[in-house]
Amino acid sequence: MMKNQYLKICMIAMATSLVVVWAGSSAFAAEKKKRCKAQGEKVECPTLSDEALEKAAKAYEREAMDMAVGKSGSTYGVAPFDYLTGVGKRTDKTTLTKGESGYGGHDGGGTGKTELWDRVKAPAKGEAIYNQWTNNWSPTFTETRVPGADPNEGKQWYYGYCIACHGWMLQGDGPVAIDLDPRPRTLVAGKYMNKKSNLELFTSIKGGGEAISLSSSMPSWGNYMQDQDIWNIVAWIRAMQDVKSPKDLDEYLNPKSTFKPIPGDVNPLNAADSEDFAEAQELMEAELAGRGGGDLVGGKYVEGGLRKKPQDVAAKIKQGY
């Protein structure tokens, strides 16, 4: 009973702070740059300018519209369509290009395969599949700066869940960034991010911005991802600090991060022994959706989705993967 009362008070306190954050954000909307805190020091909030965000949003939009009309060079946009055959392209031409129709199976002398199958190569194996099919060339890491967490796994969750606000290159310039106030943080700003502890990053992802007294626009992900998935995202962010817009493919695929692990910081290998971690977990778990006691307690590890235990991540990285 005592425990519940305590948590309830915490939640009320959180709800109150929320109102303050919202009121605050609209009051300071006109201000150019906000001050943020990192390790007690005041620093400039790492966000991009409105001009940059407008530009980024327009670029995403243009890319999407290009896909709709079949202009995009992407492998998988909205595949152009031929009204006559039901296959192939709907371009401004009304005639078919030679060889674009007539599969005619066994009797017709054709290959029996459809045009799309002819166009794309047989699927590649392993990691390349993901890159090939989602058209996301991206770095593959051979080391981690967060013991027990895998930046390569984190990267994949990041692409699914985080880009809408934080952008492909973690610049805080996703397609919806311009619609949010405060603006999403630039996640590669080492001056700010390198001062944040692993626990702070973990807490802001799992419990949302409110959990570390920041914007409620950053949602809580603890009812979407397991703790290990979140740790992997922390490792991905750590691996990208101060990485600038790349000049060439080689630079893009081999980012050099400025982050150096903070001594004594919590990581997935030692989290079980950390009192700070336990306290943060208790507060977040009380707030999250999808918890009803019994088997529905949160945060535990489940093997699946190519997920590895922290010890196995550590072992794999030690072997050099």
Add this chain to the structure above:
Amino acid sequence: MHCNHKFLVVKLLSAVCLAIGGVGSVASADDRVPSWQNAEVDNKDTPLHDPMLLYNAGGLDGKVAVIGLPSMKTYRHISVGVDLHEVVYGGSPAGNKNGTPDGKYLYVNDKGANTIGEINLQTGMLERLIALPFPFGVHHIALSTDGKYLFGTGEYTGKMSKTEISTGKTQIIDWGPAPSAPDYLDVGKKGKYVFAGNYYHSTVGVFSANPFKFIKAIPVGKNPHGVDVIPEGTLALVSDKLSATMTVIDIEKLAVKKVLPTCAGPLHTVMDVYDKDGGTYEPGKDSPEGLTSKYAYESCFVADSNVKIDLKTLEVVDEIPTHYRTGHIAISADNKYVIALNKFSTGLFSPTGVVYPVNFEMWDAREDSPTYGKTLKIIPVDGEPHNAKTIYAYQIKDWTMGQAEKGGLLKAGLTPAIYPHHKSKSKRYFMPKSNEQPGVRVVDGVKEIHVKAFSYGYIPRQIRVNKGDKVRIFVTNIDKAAGITKNPDVTMGFTIYGPYGLRTNLAAPRGVTAVTEFVADIAGEYAIFCQHFCGPLHLEMRGSFFVDDPNEEASNLAVGDYEEAQTLPGLVQEGELTIAERVKSL
């Protein structure tokens, strides 16, 4: 006219063309008609008689649609509720995904209202609603091998259910730890197991059907979607949505047999089915024993295609382009056509308003046909259909012209014909795109909640109000280019499941704010979800609506007015509802 298409020589279609004056090619009178030219023989004197019917759960329009195959003409809609996901024919699940219908009932689950509807196939009316216990959040259902129970997945609560169809008695078990999201399920064909994917765990859970309990979890690829058992009952095919692979589970060993790369964004799989003599399987006429299959067809959302998999070698043998973004996938009962249930129709149809139609695309799966792999028909479809399944038209009798009078159609007493009361206890409107900050503000005693929606999320994502609050929810679509797929025309949905399902069910197209207002009069934790398919992570676009009773602890899955919620106030009248009683075991 489309009729001068030189390949459309299927007798049925040619006849239609001729009937409406087109210059169709005339079907050959030769006795040695190639097999691809054969439509089903029917003894009616009208070419409009379809040999098969496709029933689909219409998603956000709350209706089941009935579509003829192969004409692809919509016959009718049956109104059921809020957001319909899975259709299951009563009878048995023997065979492929179409099962072995007995022609009596069709079951359809309503994710928005947390119910299962029972449609009488012979009257064509909704006859009963089974209100499942809260908290649950039923995503899909599957029929038990003996046809007496329906298994369900509780996507929003990490739970699984088993419901006795006749009484509504329901056993619910937890599948932790959180976060846990069981979504698609299928039964083993031999009555022993139930398989369900869990996209947060990235596992397939194996459950004993009787007694109903968790046995084990089999790790699969990232965020699995469909889990589909082949007619032989030997393999379960899992679509690993984010790993671009198919995990094949050996049902005897309950272990992974093979992981094969298939396509980008694989979502669901159907298979063909043959009787023990290798002919087409006709339920009610052929024995359900010894059924086999040759090919599986998997939908590929991101790749805009369907892939064909040889079930002997477990290899991809072909890829067929679709238009666009195939979600679910269906197959005709005679194995001749595959129907891609496409979630996007960008540029394909005449506009009819702010919300675009989705489409069904029927392609020719007959390998010996010159039109193999090609689209034969593509039709706009209202709502946002989830699954669709085929039944032979012969299983639904002709009750017209007074034949119902002879008996057999209706039992003694009253047979309900339910029409759910739509949009109850709420006011809904559209307004120009709002630029208000997200969050909660009290305006003239009303809690105004401003929500921004984009693929794949809501801001804010957790909304907490007090019981009795008058709430007004503004949902603004700020999406510009859907994540991963970059579609430019994504409509966002906003539904709070359960007692608030009919009061929300908002569709917010780009550039528009959708508004609903209602009184939050039932306490509890209710999931918010996007009911309009927006991309590969559509299911993960979720939030939570907490209604706290000030006299109780803050609501969660264990604290809330869940018994009251189960009566679905405003959805149906008293007497039209079977309240599923929660039991310890079934």
